[in-house]
Amino acid sequence: MLEARELIEHQIWWQVRKGDSQFWFDNWTGLGALYYINPGNTYDGRIQNVKEMVVQGRWNRGKLMEVLSEDIVDHIIENITPSRDERGDDRPWWILDTSGEFTIKSSWDFIRSRRPQLDISKFMWIKGLPFKISFFLWRCWKYKIPTDDVLKKMNINLVSKCWCCISPREETIHHLFLTSDTAKKTWSFFCNAAGINMEGIQLQKLIVNWWKAPVTSRLKQIYAAVPSIIMWELWKRRNGIKHGHRKVNSSVIYLVLISIQRLVLYRNPSIRNIPAGWKELVQMLEGGKVRVKVTQVRWMLPPFGWCACNTDGASREAENLALLEALKYCKQQGHQNIIFQTDSKTIQRMLSEEWKPPWNIVGWVEEVEEYKRDLNVLFNHDLREANKLADALANYALDERPLQCYLFEELNVQMRKILNSDKSQIPYLRIRRC
């Protein structure tokens, strides 16, 4: 039972409020207790509570860097709201259940899945997938690849630098395959259309989610291979950059998709036309009949006296951030009545309190709630086509450069066109397989 307690304790996440969690021994970063994840299990006993790392409402980066590795420090600064005295006691959340409530069942499932150990060989070897790719996943699982964190554990001294990002971080398996920009973008592309949860979980859990997804057997064979293929392509990209090959620009998403299509063809030789898109591929393997449905979609003109905000982000994090920025801006400008239009159903449902937010974003939801006290805020869900301008701006910022526009004249031709047709309420046609 004691052993179980130790396992279970790591599954409690402490939401930082006034910062009275134990800095080293409570899991307040969502990554596990810092004592366990800091290289070599070292800790500095002079630091007791999380709040000691906050100065005037901000994380003290210098102090954090003295005791933690850079990727952990970045994780903290980017993801965790600094503590404030008036926010009350830090709050525990049970992370094995999306609601954050403790249940005996989820803890039992967790202990059981730990012991006997998951038989990974059952999932790892996939017919039709090149052996080197399956074998590579096995090596990652067993920490047998030469990333810097693994080398350090073997007492090889080096200054760690990742190869996957423009401004390099420390290279760890966790960073390279899960939290780097490229990894995050690739996983969310494939997870979103497949309905696989990737929020706030570790790499191994994410892989298992793919393996154990409750889907049709045709799809199961493919899902089982997706993690290996993604990790293999991320690894190839990293090595390509490290060894100075110039041509590493082809997108990881594209390369993964090609491998998946090949596998689908190998496993289902009778299929004639394999869809080019991932979403369509999933739909086809789910076995749905192909029918087409056409809907008219318009950008929603806000009622008189209301101000409309459209958000769109490359990732959920980006969209969450955009929403807060918009609230801040509206408040500064003195707008009282604000309608948000987002194409993310999840965000809309959480913020209109239809859904209880998952534990890993409660901090963000609370910040939004604070604004809602002073302003009239509504959240609407609309279809992607009704959000064209926000989408065009987000893509421009991703592909070209960051930009800020406050006037019509500052938009480019394409964006002006969208804005004009939105204003004149010209509908878009949404054509979908159904």
Ligand SMILES: [Zn+2]
């Ligand atoms: Zn990186």
